[in-house]
Amino acid sequence: MRFVAGCAKHRCMKARILITLKNGVLDPQGKATEQVLAGLGFGGINDVRQGKYIELDLAENNPTNALNAVRAMCEKLLANTVIENYEIDLDE
Numbered sequence: 001m002r003f004v005a006g007c008a009k010h011r012c013m014k015a016r017i018l019i020t021l022k023n024g025v026l027d028p029q030g031k032a033t034e035q036v037l038a039g040l041g042f043g044g045i046n047d048v049r050q051g052k053y054i055e056l057d058l059a060e061n062n063p064t065n066a067l068n069a070v071r072a073m074c075e076k077l078l079a080n081t082v083i084e085n086y087e088i089d090l091d092e
Helices: 028-039 063-078
Strands: 013-021 051-058 084-091
Touching (some): 013 063, 051 063
Antiparallel strands (some): 013 084
8 A cells, every 4th residue: 555645636545543542541641731721720621631633645445445454554553552542534
């Protein structure tokens, strides 16, 4: 599979990946953000959890192949599956 910078000339798919910490995993970044928001006067926030959002333009027009490739990318590099969950959304 190859990646292209723009899809205007190529038929490709866009993958959107949301990576979040699993429940029960401490989130020091989220806790720091929560404290700063409270310090800035934003009340009523019970918890903040931070994650990652990744977009990929894939040179693939078969949704099954694209999904399988993105899953493999998440499992091997993009997500630490010991402590993180990921969700994949594909657009043609």
